[in-house]
Amino acid sequence: MEVGFLGLGIMGKAMAVNLLRSGFRVTVWNRTLPKCEELVEHGASIGESPAAVVRKSKYTIAMLADPRAALSVVFEKDGVLEQICEGKDYIDMSTVDVDTSSKINEEFSSHRNRVSLLKMCDSRFLLSLSDEWPVTGRDRTR
Numbered sequence: 043m044e045v046g047f048l049g050l051g052i053m054g055k056a057m058a059v060n061l062l063r064s065g066f067r068v069t070v071w072n073r074t075l076p077k078c079e080e081l082v083e084h085g086a087s088i089g090e091s092p093a094a095v096v097r098k099s100k101y102t103i104a105m106l107a108d109p110r111a112a113l114s115v116v117f118e119k120d121g122v123l124e125q126i127c128e129g130k131d132y133i134d135m136s137t138v139d140v141d142t143s144s145k146i147n148e149e150f151s152s153h154r155n156r157v158s159l160l161k162m163c164d165s166r167f168l169l170s171l172s173d174e175w176p177v178t179g180r181d182r183t184r
């Protein structure tokens with residue numbers, strides 16, 4: 043299964059590595075490119091933009107710093123909104139306020155055939171990875 047990952051900070055990098063170790067094909071994007079190259083060493087592919095990651099992925103996970111970052115990867119040029127469509131799910135795990143998540147959700151919902159943020163998220167995907175909560179920054183090899 044193709045999984046996309048946006049944001050390779052402290053949390054995002056560790057989570058993406060855990061997905062790779064669990065056997066998923068992972069395409070990553072980060073505002074600062076060298077952080078993506080570190081993930082290539084673990085088997086990830088690099089997407090040239092958030093839109094490119096979503097185009098390739100069934101599920102895209104975002105782990106970004108703040109509301110501003112969460113909004114920018116969705117709404118700016120080459121953002122998530124350009125490629126999200128029915129059959130693709132977007133899981134934003136960044137810490138954001140209600141207004142931010144509502145704005146993203148409403149925009150997705152307003153597009154015909156576009157998925158709704160969270161409502162359409164298939165949590166079985168997350169739960170099926172492991173008997174423990176898999177998508178965390180914890181090093182599962184310890």
Ligand SMILES: NC(=O)c1ccc[n+]([C@@H]2O[C@H](COP(=O)([O-])OP(=O)(O)OC[C@H]3O[C@@H](n4cnc5c(N)ncnc54)[C@H](OP(=O)(O)O)[C@@H]3O)[C@@H](O)[C@H]2O)c1
Nearest residue numbers: 049050051052053054073074105106107108111135136137
């Ligand atoms: N859900 C959870 O269980 C959980 C747990 C801990 C933390 N969090 C939350 O997860 C988020 C990430 O935490 P972290 O510790 O990984 O933070 P971090 O190490 O500071 O990483 C932040 C990430 O956001 C990116 N970013 C910042 N501003 C951006 C912008 N304007 N456009 C695009 N990307 C931008 C950074 O890209 P660059 O590398 O280019 O700077 C980096 O990839 C925070 O919101 C935090 O509160 C959630």
